[in-house]
Amino acid sequence: MVTGAVQGWIRRDGWLSTAAVLAAIGTWELLSSFRFVPPDLLPGPGAVLRAFVYMLHNGYRETTLWGNILATLYRCGAGFFLACVTGIPLGLAMGYNAKIGAAFDYMVQFMRPLPPLSYLILLILWFGTGDKSKIALLYLTAFPIVTSSAMAGVRSVRTQKVQAAQSLGAGGWQTFCYVIFPSALPLIFTGARIALAVAFSTVVAAELMAATNGLGWMVFSASHFLRNDIIILGIIVLGILGILLNRLILMLDGAIVHWRGVE
């Protein structure tokens, strides 16, 4: 019984998951169609679906649903991409060279636990309310996570492996390219996955605060007009996007780091 439960991940009871989701949607429908809750506060699934169809055709306040999705993804992606391009090399260098590590480590460690929204206000003062301040925010959000995971990746490389390569005559560059970097890659991907998830949460928060498009803005703007159907639609779209972004990195991880866990 206990061992069965512990090994339960091997076979998941899919039908029960489906039943649970259906039950939740059923309860939601009952709550709204029998008016246990005022439909203004909790529109039923039908109303949300209608809002979805309406948005596909007419958009929301001069923006289309796709336009808002793209705006959110663009900000998130741009900040995340810049963070990876700069953070991964820096982290690799910090792990490889103790001096570089010592020079930058405390900065990264100070930034990591800092709530991103706290410095958004400064960024808005510096860059204005446009896309620039948001991309800078997401960059600063993802950067410390990506950097410290790359550093940890390099530091986790077993010394024997490096020594083995060296004793076979590998130079510094060869050791780095063929031994250190591949061993660091699994941790780099883990860091990238966390960073993208945090950046995605943060972009929505930033759009609530100061934006004229994007899914966060759409949800926030809908709340001013008590359009709860649009809010719920926005939440569902955001949830699906969050799952997809996570899957995307997992897929890349699986395709590139095929040696993960094989040591």
Next chain:
Amino acid sequence: MLAGLPGDRWVTLGTLGVIVLSWTAVTSLGLVSDLFLPGPELLWSGFLDLVQNGYRSRTLWAHAALSLERVLGGFVTGAIIGTLLGLGMGYNRKVEAFFSPFIEFLRPLPQLAYLVLLIVWLGIGETSQIVLLFLTALPVSAVAAMDGVKGTSVLRIQAAQSLGASEWQIFRWVVLPSALHEIFTGARLAIGVVYATLIAAEIIAGSTGLGWMILDAGRFLRSDYVFVGILIIGLMGLGLDRTLLTIERRVVHWAGKA
């Protein structure tokens, strides 16, 4: 060749010195307006001012205490219920199959998105913020506890069974202790996310607390208050994490010795 830390302390101090010096130089020479980057002395006077006079009819400590209360309120309830749920999910796969769609949906969902809905339902106030933080902590703790239970080595469970342990005994003395390390890791992750979410929530829909304080100060271009606020928020976050780490070391003293 691979980096080892000691002996490089002077590099750390050196770069820190360079940063502080250039900060002082840039601000005191007037290259950057005080509005954008207040100098060290301005920051210090802003800090003293906040400590002595508080901000908008509340002391600095009152704002910090309000933020802390919300974090703890949401975190404690979310972590306890999430952990119980996660233990159940790890232990029984029917329970897991039932709850996992919701947890998997809630986990990557930007927290601030449902804050809007909570505000419409519960109004702007403590309730909506604490429910928000509860929902933030819940999936993180649940997943950690579930992974912890699943990570229990089957050999140990079989050993306990063959010695005649009952199901409850196995849970209490084998599964729970080996899951506890993971549960604490989850709790530290959760409190970090909860804290970041709270600051965001206070900025977007608050009228008290540290997050609101820096937003309000930013509106009046008091960037000295904003900087002091960010530093205090950072230090408080660090303090929360360290507190949990200390508790973890006390409670899970067997971690890493398996």
